[in-house]
Amino acid sequence: MEATTLLIFYAFVFIRLLSIFISTGNERKLKKMGAVEYGKRNSAFLVLAHFAYYIAAAIEGGRRGAFFFDAISFAGLGIYVFSILMLYYVIYSIRHVWTVKLIIAPASHHVLNRSFLFKYIKHPNYFLNVIPELIGIAVFLHAWVTLGVGMVIYLIPLITRIRQEEAVMKEHFQNY
Template sequence: MFWLFILILAVQRIAEIIVAKQNEQKVKKQGAIEYGEGHYPYIVLMHVLFFVSLICEVLLLHKEPSSWWIGILTAIILVQGVRYWALLSLGAHWNTKILVVPDAELIKKGPYKWLKHPNYAVVMLEIILLPLLYGAYWTLILFTILNAFMLSVRIRVEDKALREHASK
C-alpha cells in the first residue's frame, strides 16, 4: 500500500511539473518576469529530499500506517482538493516558479478570496500529514522546519514581486 501511495504522489508531482512548464511558456509570452531564481533550486531539492526522507524513514524503521490512517488520509484528500482549487483558480498563472506578468490583475477568486497563499498552506499541511500517515516523525519535524524557512524566503520574494508588478 505504501508504494501505491508514493506512486500516486509521484505521478501527481510529475503532472504538476508538466503543467508548470506549459504555464511558464504561456506567461513568458505575455512578458512575465521571474523572481526568486536563486532560491528555487533549493525548494526543488527540499521537496525531493522530503520524499526520499519519507520513503527511507518508513522503510528503514519499518513504519506502519497510523491507527488514525482513515482520518489522516481523508485530510490528505481534502487538502489535495484545496490544492487543485487553487491551481485552477490561478489558471495559466499557476507555477512552481515566481513568474509575474506586469500589470496583470491579482487573482482573488477561489481560495484566494480568503487566503493570500493557499497553495503554500496546502504544502505546509502535506508536509505534516504525509509523514503523519506512517508515523514518520523525523521527516515531519525536519521538513516542517525546513519548509517554514523556505516559505519565509519565498513568500517575501513573491509578495515583493506582486507589489511591484501586479495591478490591484
C-alpha cells in the same frame, strides 16, 4: 514498507509530478508572453527541499515499517487528500499564471484573483496545499523525524518565497 503503502506513496509522487507538468507548461507560455521570473535560486531550493522531504519521509517510513491500515496513516492520507484538492483548486482558480516558480506575467495577462479563497486566505497554495501536503505524507508514513526536522528546514525557503512574493506582488499590483 508494505505494498499498499508503497503504492499510495507512488500515487502521491505521481500526483505531484502532474502539477510540475502543469507548472512547466504554464511557465513556457508565460515566458513567451514576456513574463519575468523572480527568486530563481530560492525556487530551485524549494523544489529540491520538496523532493528531499518526500524521499526522507519514504526512507524513514520504510525503516519504521510504515503500514497503511491504522488510524494515524488514515489521518495522514486524509490531510494529504485535502492538500491535493486545494492544490488543484488553486491551479484551476488562477489557471495560466500558476507555477511552482515566482513568475509575473505582463499586466494584460496577470490578473489578481479576488475569489473567496484568495480574499480570505493569503497564499492558499502554501497554507492549504504545501504545508498540509508535507504534514500529510509524514503522518501517513509515520515519519516523525522528517515531520519535525524536515518541516523546519522546508519552512526556511518557504518563508523566503512568501516574502519575495509579497514584495513582487506589491511592486506590480497597486491594489494588492
